[in-house]
Amino acid sequence: MARNVTTGRKTINTLASWSIGLLIFFPILWTILTSFKTEAQAISDPPLFLFFDWTLENYTVVQERSNYMRFLWNSVIIAGGSTILGIIIAVPAAWSMAFVPSKRTKDILLWMLSTKMLPAVGVLYPMYLLFIKMGLLDTRIGLVIVLMLINMPIIVWMLYTYFREIPGEILEASRMDGASLRDEIIYVLTPMALPGIASTLLLNFILAWNEAFWTLNLTAVNAAPLTAFIASYSSPEGLFFAKLSAASTMAIAPILLLGWFSQKQLVRGLTFGAVK
Amino acid sequence: MGQIVLSKVQKKFGDTEVIPPLDLRIEDGEFTVFVGPSGCGKSTLLRLIAGLEDVSSGSIQIDGKEAADLPPSKRGLAMVFQSYALYPHMTVRKNIAFPLRMAKMDKAEIDKRVDGAASVLNLTDYLDRRPGQLSGGQRQRVAIGRAIVREPSAFLFDEPLSNLDAALRMGMRLEISELHKRLDTTMVYVTHDQVEAMTMADKIVVLSAGIIEQVGSPLELYHSPKNVFVAGFIGSPKMNLIGGEVAASHGAHTIGVRPEHIDVSAATDGGQDGKWTGVVGVSEHLGSDSFFHIHETGLGDMITVRAGGEVGFTRGDRINLTPRADMIHKFDEQGNRIA
Amino acid sequence: MATQHSRSAARLMLAPAVVLLLGWMLVPLTMTLYFSFKKYLPLRGDTISGGLDWVGFENYSRFIGSSAFWPSVQATLLIVGSVLVITLVLGVLLALLLDQPMWGQGIVRILVISPFFVMPTVSALVWKNMFMDPVNGILAHLWNFFGAEPVQWLSQASMESIILIVSWQWLPFATLILLTAIQSLDSEQLEASEMDGAPILKRFWFIILPHMSRAMAVVILIQTIFLLSIFAEIFVTTGGAFGTKTLTYLIFQRVLESQNIGLGSAGGVYAIILANIVAIFLMRIVGKNLDK
Ligand SMILES: Nc1ncnc2c1ncn2[C@@H]1O[C@H](COP(=O)(O)OP(=O)(O)OP(=O)(O)O)[C@@H](O)[C@H]1O
Ligand SMILES: [Mg+2]
Numbered sequence: 001m002a003r004n005v006t007t008g009r010k011t012i013n014t015l016a017s018w019s020i021g022l023l024i025f026f027p028i029l030w031t032i033l034t035s036f037k038t039e040a041q042a043i044s045d046p047p048l049f050l051f052f053d054w055t056l057e058n059y060t061v062v063q064e065r066s067n068y069m070r071f072l073w074n075s076v077i078i079a080g081g082s083t084i085l086g087i088i089i090a091v092p093a094a095w096s097m098a099f100v101p102s103k104r105t106k107d108i109l110l111w112m113l114s115t116k117m118l119p120a121v122g123v124l125y126p127m128y129l130l131f132i133k134m135g136l137l138d139t140r141i142g143l144v145i146v147l148m149l150i151n152m153p154i155i156v157w158m159l160y161t162y163f164r165e166i167p168g169e170i171l172e173a174s175r176m177d178g179a180s181l182r183d184e185i186i187y188v189l190t191p192m193a194l195p196g197i198a199s200t201l202l203l204n205f206i207l208a209w210n211e212a213f214w215t216l217n218l219t220a221v222n223a224a225p226l227t228a229f230i231a232s233y234s235s236p237e238g239l240f241f242a243k244l245s246a247a248s249t250m251a252i253a254p255i256l257l258l259g260w261f262s263q264k265q266l267v268r269g270l271t272f273g274a275v276k
Numbered sequence: 277m278g279q280i281v282l283s284k285v286q287k288k289f290g291d292t293e294v295i296p297p298l299d300l301r302i303e304d305g306e307f308t309v310f311v312g313p314s315g316c317g318k319s320t321l322l323r324l325i326a327g328l329e330d331v332s333s334g335s336i337q338i339d340g341k342e343a344a345d346l347p348p349s350k351r352g353l354a355m356v357f358q359s360y361a362l363y364p365h366m367t368v369r370k371n372i373a374f375p376l377r378m379a380k381m382d383k384a385e386i387d388k389r390v391d392g393a394a395s396v397l398n399l400t401d402y403l404d405r406r407p408g409q410l411s412g413g414q415r416q417r418v419a420i421g422r423a424i425v426r427e428p429s430a431f432l433f434d435e436p437l438s439n440l441d442a443a444l445r446m447g448m449r450l451e452i453s454e455l456h457k458r459l460d461t462t463m464v465y466v467t468h469d470q471v472e473a474m475t476m477a478d479k480i481v482v483l484s485a486g487i488i489e490q491v492g493s494p495l496e497l498y499h500s501p502k503n504v505f506v507a508g509f510i511g512s513p514k515m516n517l518i519g520g521e522v523a524a525s526h527g528a529h530t531i532g533v534r535p536e537h538i539d540v541s542a543a544t545d546g547g548q549d550g551k552w553t554g555v556v557g558v559s560e561h562l563g564s565d566s567f568f569h570i571h572e573t574g575l576g577d578m579i580t581v582r583a584g585g586e587v588g589f590t591r592g593d594r595i596n597l598t599p600r601a602d603m604i605h606k607f608d609e610q611g612n613r614i615a
Numbered sequence: 616m617a618t619q620h621s622r623s624a625a626r627l628m629l630a631p632a633v634v635l636l637l638g639w640m641l642v643p644l645t646m647t648l649y650f651s652f653k654k655y656l657p658l659r660g661d662t663i664s665g666g667l668d669w670v671g672f673e674n675y676s677r678f679i680g681s682s683a684f685w686p687s688v689q690a691t692l693l694i695v696g697s698v699l700v701i702t703l704v705l706g707v708l709l710a711l712l713l714d715q716p717m718w719g720q721g722i723v724r725i726l727v728i729s730p731f732f733v734m735p736t737v738s739a740l741v742w743k744n745m746f747m748d749p750v751n752g753i754l755a756h757l758w759n760f761f762g763a764e765p766v767q768w769l770s771q772a773s774m775e776s777i778i779l780i781v782s783w784q785w786l787p788f789a790t791l792i793l794l795t796a797i798q799s800l801d802s803e804q805l806e807a808s809e810m811d812g813a814p815i816l817k818r819f820w821f822i823i824l825p826h827m828s829r830a831m832a833v834v835i836l837i838q839t840i841f842l843l844s845i846f847a848e849i850f851v852t853t854g855g856a857f858g859t860k861t862l863t864y865l866i867f868q869r870v871l872e873s874q875n876i877g878l879g880s881a882g883g884v885y886a887i888i889l890a891n892i893v894a895i896f897l898m899r900i901v902g903k904n905l906d907k
Contacts, residue, residue, distance in 0.1 A: 014717040020709065021726035024786065028729050030753065031741050043751040046760070089635065092628030100625035108633065110898050115640050116840045117890040121866040122883025123643035125650065125876050129663075130643070149639040154837075156632060172328050173361035177375035177422065178349040181624050187374075191365040210734035212847035217871075227847075230736045234851050241745055248737045259732040260725055267728070267791050272833045330618045347620045 028256070035059070035245035042241035058246035066229060068250055075225035075254075077140050078215070079208035082147035083155075083201055089148075090155040091197075095185060097156070098163035099171060109160065112153040120150075120213050131218055138220045146218065147208045155204055161272060162196025163189070195268060202258075202266045209255050226251040277339045278429035278462030279304045280325060285334035287320055287486075294320050295486035297334060302430075302464060302479075307456050309473045310466045311509070312483035318466045321483070322432050325464065327351050339429060349378075354423035355432040358439065360415045362407035368394075368418050369403040375426040393421040397451075413444045420455070430462035437472065445469075449476060470512045474498070482506050504611035507532045513567055513580045515605070522575055528606035528614055535567065535582040537603035543594045552597040554579060556589045570597065644887070650880035651675065667877075674881035683865055688889065691861040694778060695842045695893075699835060701782045706789030706834070707827070711819075713790070714797045724791075731787040739851035742780045743769060773857035780848055785841075789834045796830035797823065832900065839897055843890055862886050 022029075033049065034042050041052045062068065097105045127146070128137070136142030166189065174188045190197065212227045219228055230251040233244050259266065280302040287295040295317050302308045310318040323329045325336060327348035336344045343351050354375070363371050372393055376386045394400045397417040407415055416436060423431055433452075437445045453476050456463050467473055473480050474494045482489040482497065482505070489509075490502040501507035507515050515532045523531045543553050554570035557578070563585050570579045581597060589595060606614040651674055653667035661667055678684060713723065730738065746752050747768035755765035768776045800823065808818050844863055849855055855864045866886060870879030 010716050010718070013712065013715040014719065017712055017715075017717050017723045018719065020712070021723040024783070025726040025729050027738070027741055027746065027783070028733060030745065031737075034745065047753060047756055089631050093632035096625035096629040100621050102622075108629070112632070112636055113836070113840070114891070114894045114898070115636050117843060117894045118640060118644070119844055119863055119866070119883065119886035119890055121844075121846075121863045121870065122880075122886045123647050124867070124883075125870050125879065126643035126646035129646070149635060152632060152636060167359060167361070169357045169359050169361040170363065172348075173355065173357060173422075174363070174374070174378075175328070175348040176326060176353065176355040178378040178426070179374075180349065180378075181621075181628075183378055188363060192363070194365075206732060210732075212735045213844065216736075216847070216850075227734055227736050230734070230740065231847075231851070234736070234740055241751065244740060244744060248741055251737050252733050255734075256729065256732045259728065263725055263728060267724070267795065272792070272837065328618065347618070 028252075031245045031248050033245075034241055035249045037242050037245075039240050039242045042245070058242045059250070062243055062247045062250065066232065066247075068229065071224060071226045071229035072250075072254065074140060074223055075209055075227075078143045078147060078223070078225050079205050081140070081144040082151065082208050083204045085144060086148040086152050086155045086204060087159075087197065087201060090152060090159055091185065091190070093156050094159035094163050095189060097160050098166075099168055109157060112156055116150065116153045124217060127214075127218070137218060138223050140223045143215060143218060143223055143225075146214050147211055150211070150214070151204045151207055154207070155200055158200040158203070158272060159193070159196065162193045162200075166192050195265065198262075198265050199268060202262050206255055206259065277304055279337075279339055280430060280462065280464070281337040282325070283335050283337075285321075285324060285336060286332045287317075287324055287329065288332045293486070295324070298486070298488055300481065300488065300491070302462060304462055305460050307453075307463045307465065307476055307478045309477035309480050310464070310483055311468060311470075311473045311480060312489075313509075314468065316483045317486040318468075318483055319434055320486075322355075322434055322464060322466050326353055326355050326432050328355075352429045353432055354426055354428035354430075355434070356416075356419045356423050356436045358435040360407070360419040360439075362415060362418055362422075364407055367404050367406055368399060368410070368421075371407065371418055372399075372421045372425055375422060379426070389425045390421075393425045396424075396455075397421050412440050413448060416440065416448060417451075420452070424455070424459065428461070430464060433463065433465040435466055435468070437467070437469070452476065470510070474510075480510075482509060484509075500613065501532075501605065502613050504530060504532070504607050507605055507607070513582065516577075516579050518575050518577075518579075520576060523606075526604060526606055529609045530607040530611070532605040532607065533599045533603065535580040537600045538579070538581045539598040539600065540568070540581055540583050540587065540589070541596045541598070542589075543596045552579070552599075553594060554597060556591055556593045556595060559589060559591070561585065568595075570595065573597070647880045647883045647887075650876050651884050653877050655876035655880075656874060670877065674877045675884070678869075678878055678881045678885060683860060684885075686858065687860050687862045687865040690774070690859060691843065691863070691889070693774065694781065694845065694861060695839060697778045698781050698785060698842055699838060701778070702785045702789040702838065703831060703834060705782075705786055706793045707824075709786070709790045710793035710797050711823075713794055727790055728787045730784050731791075733784070735784065735845070735847035736851055738784055739780060739848045742776075742783075743852045747776055769853050770857050773853050773859045777848060777852060777859050780852070781842065781845060784848075785838055788838070792830050792834050793827055796827045800826050835900070836897055839893060843893065862889060 035058055036054045036056070037048065037052050038055060038057070041048050097109060131137040131142055134142075136145070170192070171184055171188060174184045179187065209225075210227070212231075215225050215227045216231055219225070230247055233247045280300075282298060282300040284297040284299065285295065286293065286297045298321075310321060312318055320329065324331055327343070327346060327350075331344050334344070335342055338351055338353070363374065366374065369390055372390045373386050376389060381389075390403075391400070394403055397420060399414065399417055399421060402410060402414060402418075407418065410418065416439075419436070436452075437448050440448060449472055452463075452465075456476075465472075465476065477494055479491060480494055480497055481491050484505050490497060490506045494510075497506060497510045501510060501515075504517060508517060511534055513535050515534045516538075517530055517532050519530050523529060552573050552575060554573035557569040557571050559569070560567040565585055566583050566587050568581050568583065568589060570581060573579050579597065608614050650667075652669060652671060654670045654673075655661050655663075655667050709727065713720070713727070717723070744752070746754050749755055749765050749767045752765075752768075754768065758765045766772060804822060808822055813821070845861070846863055846867070849859055849861060849864050850867075853859045855861075855868060860868075862882070863886065866879050866882035869875050869882055
């Protein structure tokens with residue numbers, strides 16, 4: 001709002017927002033700080049904030065104990081692969097729903113969302129059997145497929161809401177200009193919906209990265225991503241706060257950084273059509 | 277080439293018939309204008325020709341080839357939309373080049389054609405801008421540029437000027453007319469603007485509720501409207517339509533006189549035979565012309581007359597009206613013209 | 616827009632997504648249904664190839680008859696409901712605050728959004744150990760500082776703790792969507808109501824809140840989908856003890872810990888029914904809101 005606000009009011013807003021923001025952020029900040037402490041300092045009472053002997057030792061220990069890079073790489077492949085595959089399948093579907101709507105479009109969309117409500121545990125064992133049968137257990141491709149499927153409804157929904165904002169006349173113009181359906185989607189629709197596609201990509205990458213049911217239950221060693229890496233610290237060894245913090249930081253750092261840098265993109269698209 | 281022949285073309289949306297079976301011939305090189313009230317199916321008809329909608333039945337032939345089942349891209353037509361429908365993420369150059377790129381033309385030829393179109397349309401300085409950085413008139417020209425580079429067999433325009441202000445509209449009107457003269461390609465143009473229809477068209481198609489009321493040259497429609505609907509629709513201000521005894525005295529159910537075909541004079545001594553009289557209500561002075569709304573004529577509705585700019589009646593003046601006898605249109609009970 | 620060409624193209628392009636999801640839904644579902652009528656205890660030597668005994672509805676009656684069943688349904692609904700209420704209320708307040716002019720808005724937004732990026736396993740571990748540990752946790756230090764007896768968070772206040780953790784994870788999501796909604800509110804509309812002399816509270820109630828209803832519907836829908844199936848938070852913290860056993864977790868225990876596939880599958884069918892009941896309610900409310 002283009003309006004003059006008194007400096008006093010702005011100061012109060014600033015103070016309030018920053019305090020709440022820091023309070024919400026505190027658990028993450030504390031984890032990162034603790035990861036640089038020694039185990040003794042980590043549990044000291046009163047807690048130490050900045051004045052302690054900063055050390056990287058925890059990171060070395062964690063790296064020695066578990067091969068971080070392998071987990072990281074698995075996370076990247078699984079989250080990235082499932083998101084990209086999902087988008088490739090969802091773009092045409094969303095195109096259909098947005099530009100050639102029928103009486104059933106709304107129902108199909110809601111049905112897709114309702115598949116997301118199927119409790120995963122309800123089908124855990126069958127999935128387990130199927131995975132064994134198909135040799136997909138503990139493989140990255142298996143997880144790529146499962147995560148693609150569980151995120152598909154969200155991807156379709158998000159893309160659908162973005163596509164609906166694109167005027168149909170522009171797509172019709174491209175058809176008049178001789179574009180085939182494929183050209184229309186690749187050269188006209190996709191570039192126009194790029195901000196929306198980007199935020200869909202980001203959100204689903206984050207969701208896939210953090211997914212902690214299938215990634216825990218369908219992997220053992222080879223395909224285990226960072227969710228499994230950190231789960232191995234839930235055993236009593238996890239009581240070593242500094243090492244737990246280092247492992248936690250390592251697990252969340254990549255996505256945290258990605259999220260921070262792409263925050264604008266993500267937030268702009270994070271409306272699910274809730275804002276017109 | 278660019279002959280378009282519609283036979284028994286019908287369009288239904290669900291159960292509502294928007295266009296009852298209709299026949300229409302558009303000859304090669306002709307500038308055809310569809311006019312009609314809002315919602316009468318002008319856009320629908322144009323989109324049927326374009327292939328953006330399917331016909332429910334009937335055939336569309338383009339240059340003698342059946343096209344009703346062809347997708348838009350295979351019909352060799354170009355369309356300019358009311359909203360311009362430019363690709364917002366492409367520069368002007370890319371926008372204009374897009375149809376050529378889709379036709380897999382080689383780079384050098386594309387550049388040549390785009391530059392050619394740009395210079396014709398005065399867009400050369402704007403080739404590297406995005407549509408968002410252009411004025412309405414410039415966007416319109418880009419849309420036209422995108423249509424002409426392909427050298428289509430016919431152009432389709434759907435109210436292309438309705439988003440422009442009056443001055444620009446006149447300029448673009450001339451540009452499109454000139455373009456038509458130069459390219460000599462068939463153009464089908466939808467509008468609800470009288471002036472556009474009268475000045476640009478070789479042939480006007482008057483539509484009402486999906487039915488073709490009359491097809492003819494602008495002057496044909498002006499001078500001999502086939503029925504009351506066309507009479508009332510073509511011409512501005514509207515033709516005065518008069519029923520009752522006056523019409524009966526001319527041997528018609530309804531008679532029509534255009535405002536410009538009524539002579540006016542100040543009433544000094546009441547009325548004479550063959551003349552009407554009335555009281556001036558609202559008057560609109562355009563400088564070159566003056567329009568007067570005349571009441572209390574005893575003819576039913578208010579009568580509009582058009583007089584020279586120098587005529588200066590004011591509200592409340594009583595005046596004499598003399599319709600020119602040879603300019604009176606007669607219609608029968610069904611509203612059809614009596615020859 | 617709709618020609619025969621585009622309609623058939625549309626059907627073709629919709630097909631992969633629909634077929635995949637249909638398969639994803641039907642295949643495991645059918646298997647679950649099948650197992651739910653069988654006695655299947657792999658540890659006791661039952662194998663599919665060896666043939667499983669048909670037990671009718673025994674698994675169903677045993678699952679629903681177990682003393683853990685109703686508490687687990689209640690726990691599930693309690694968690695979902697509480698987290699929804701907390702994130703919506705705090706989300707609205709926070710969104711209103713963040714919409715005000717301030718210095719460093721971008722950074723505050725980054726701070727607030729951050730928990731959303733943290734994977735559930737990590738947040739559960741961090742909260743459980745570093746915050747809620749009754750001896751070394753920050754909260755214990757804090758309680759000590761004020762001379763109070765530290766709380767055994769995960770056993771004495773287990774439900775509250777889990778709700779706190781999950782709310783912390785989802786508050787950013789709610790806040791951001793609601794914030795976008797507020798920011799899209801036409802400021803002219805607000806100014807007009809100000810001119811009309813509407814006091815702040817009235818403006819909030821009659822203009823801002825209705826404007827956000829669509830966004831709230833979306834928040835409720837998405838969060839419910841995810842909250843119904845929270846798993847890691849419980850797996851890591853209480854392991855289902857102290858009254859925090861959700862339906863999801865109960866089934867997980869039957870299937871993986873007791874290796875009773877038949878019983879677990881029957882539980883899975885109940886969970887699917889529960890999810891569908893919630894879904895129908897939700898779609899009613901949300902579907903209406905989204906149509907606008
Ligand atoms: N996709 C559609 N589904 C159902 N009815 C439609 C559809 N498109 C158009 N119509 C109806 O068909 C009729 C003709 O519409 P059309 O757009 O062709 O009118 P128009 O003559 O172009 O009007 P305007 O001058 O306002 O642009 C209208 O009554 C309209 O409501
Ligand atoms: Mg129209």
